[in-house]
Amino acid sequence: MIVSESDSDLVRRAQAEDIDAFCLLAERYARRIHLLASHYCRHAQDAEDLSQEVWLKAYQALPSFRFESSFYTWLRRITINAFLNHRRSSFFRRGGQTTAVQLVPIDMEAPETFHSSSPENIYNKLLFENVVSALAELTPSQRLSFLLRHYEGMSYDEIANAMNCSAGTVKKGVSRAIGKLRARLSPESEEPETLEFSNAQL
Amino acid sequence: MHNCKETRERFTELVLDGDPRAEKLLDQCEECRAEFESLTATLRMTTRLRETVAPTESYWTSYHAQLRSNLEQFHAKAQRLRHAKAQREELKPGLGFVFASLRQPLRLCVKTFLRPVPVPLGVALFAVGLVLALFGIRAPQQPATPPQAPAVVQVPVEVPTVQEKVVTQVVYRDRRRVSKPSKRVINSPTAESTIARSQDTLSGFKPTDEVKLTVIKGGSPNEK
Numbered sequence: 001m002i003v004s005e006s007d008s009d010l011v012r013r014a015q016a017e018d019i020d021a022f023c024l025l026a027e028r029y030a031r032r033i034h035l036l037a038s039h040y041c042r043h044a045q046d047a048e049d050l051s052q053e054v055w056l057k058a059y060q061a062l063p064s065f066r067f068e069s070s071f072y073t074w075l076r077r078i079t080i081n082a083f084l085n086h087r088r089s090s091f092f093r094r095g096g097q098t099t100a101v102q103l104v105p106i107d108m109e110a111p112e113t114f115h116s117s118s119p120e121n122i123y124n125k126l127l128f129e130n131v132v133s134a135l136a137e138l139t140p141s142q143r144l145s146f147l148l149r150h151y152e153g154m155s156y157d158e159i160a161n162a163m164n165c166s167a168g169t170v171k172k173g174v175s176r177a178i179g180k181l182r183a184r185l186s187p188e189s190e191e192p193e194t195l196e197f198s199n200a201q202l
Numbered sequence: 203m204h205n206c207k208e209t210r211e212r213f214t215e216l217v218l219d220g221d222p223r224a225e226k227l228l229d230q231c232e233e234c235r236a237e238f239e240s241l242t243a244t245l246r247m248t249t250r251l252r253e254t255v256a257p258t259e260s261y262w263t264s265y266h267a268q269l270r271s272n273l274e275q276f277h278a279k280a281q282r283l284r285h286a287k288a289q290r291e292e293l294k295p296g297l298g299f300v301f302a303s304l305r306q307p308l309r310l311c312v313k314t315f316l317r318p319v320p321v322p323l324g325v326a327l328f329a330v331g332l333v334l335a336l337f338g339i340r341a342p343q344q345p346a347t348p349p350q351a352p353a354v355v356q357v358p359v360e361v362p363t364v365q366e367k368v369v370t371q372v373v374y375r376d377r378r379r380v381s382k383p384s385k386r387v388i389n390s391p392t393a394e395s396t397i398a399r400s401q402d403t404l405s406g407f408k409p410t411d412e413v414k415l416t417v418i419k420g421g422s423p424n425e426k
Contacts, residue, residue, distance in 0.1 A: 019273050026269055030262070035252060048265070055269055056276060127251050150245065151252060175214050182244045 007071040015062055022062070026055050029072055033079055039147050040083055042136050054082045076152065080162045083144055127185070134184035135177065141165070142173030149174045204230040210237060217242050 005024070013021035033054055037047040058078050065074055135143045141163065148154045149170070160167040209227050216224040217238070228235040
């Protein structure tokens with residue numbers, strides 16, 4: 001029977017520059033980080049780059065980890081900082097345009113995200129596209145607030161502390177994100193562009 | 203009393219936290235219940251999406267391979283930097299190393315020279331030291347090297363020069379006009395008196411045989 005090592009053991013080994021141990025940690029949490037990144041970034045390639053960057057930063061900062069919290073809590077803090085810094089850098093790279101949203105055919109955008117082209121998966125593709133489009137209409141802070149609240153289950157105070165803002169701001173961002181999602185995902189408010197795309201797919 | 207506005211403002215927290223008090227609040231208003239269920243359905247949809255939308259295993263294989271490659275590159279770079287830093291430290295020992303190497307000779311000097319000596323010997327050593335110090339002070343005062351040629355320093359000196367000033371002044375001299383008798387004015391009445399006066403002074407005058415008369419018309423020099 002194989003007994004998996006605890007996070008603490010793996011972190012200690014990784015702190016002693018054991019790359020294998022760090023890769024094992026990455027295998028445990030990469031999906032959660034990638035999920036956040038894929039909802040945060042509009043493009044799949046950006047999401048992959050950002051999640052890779054998070055792991056490199058975590059490896060770089062690993063000697064400073066003092067076991068005062070769980071490894072994932074510490075990693076999540078690094079993730080939030082990386083997301084916010086990515087927002088700033090992309091802001092400067094795009095010359096001040098914070099929201100550059102455009103509809104791209106999903107098959108071109110995320111070819112390996114979905115398993116097959118069954119009707120259910122096509123529906124999921126469209127749903128995912130709608131969710132990401134709705135989130136893309138928000139500011140990066142609001143988007144991140146929603147993801148941390150809804151997907152990570154963090155409290156408003158925890159999010160506010162991690163993002164250096166007030167709990168009221170976080171609440172407002174989450175509420176706004178849910179409003180956008182409702183407007184996008186409710187059956188009566190489907191946009192013509194989405195319908196055309198779904199007909200082409202089906 | 204039920205307040206729809208307040209209830210709906212709390213929807214987000216009630217849905218996300220799964221608060222059991224939600225049922226009690228919603229029992230009082232059918233509209234609020236419908237709104238709440240719509241919101242719950244939206245969030246349930248996104249949750250389901252999170253579970254169903256996941257990359258394939260092949261994606262994760264390449265993802266972790268890429269991550270390992272990045273980590274190895276980073277690790278190698280960090281090791282190179284660390285090695286270079288260690289080499290720099292070996293080449294440049296700090297001040298601590300210098301002081302540690304000087305500590306033993308300093309201690310030997312203190313042990314050798316700071317010993318109790320008899321008073322006469324001490325006085326004699328002090329006197330010798332004083333004389334040596336005096337010579338040492340005087341020695342630099344004597345010229346050890348032959349006097350060098352005085353250095354020539356060129357200093358610009360201002361020499362006052364007499365500046366002559368030539369003043370040109372136009373002086374007008376009062377010229378007496380010599381009145382010449384004009385042939386033209388002979389006929390005029392005033393000319394008769396002039397002729398009469400000149401006849402008084404022309405005693406002994408002998409006129410010439412030829413008379414040369416030049417008539418000037420107008421004032422222009424070209425007109426004759």
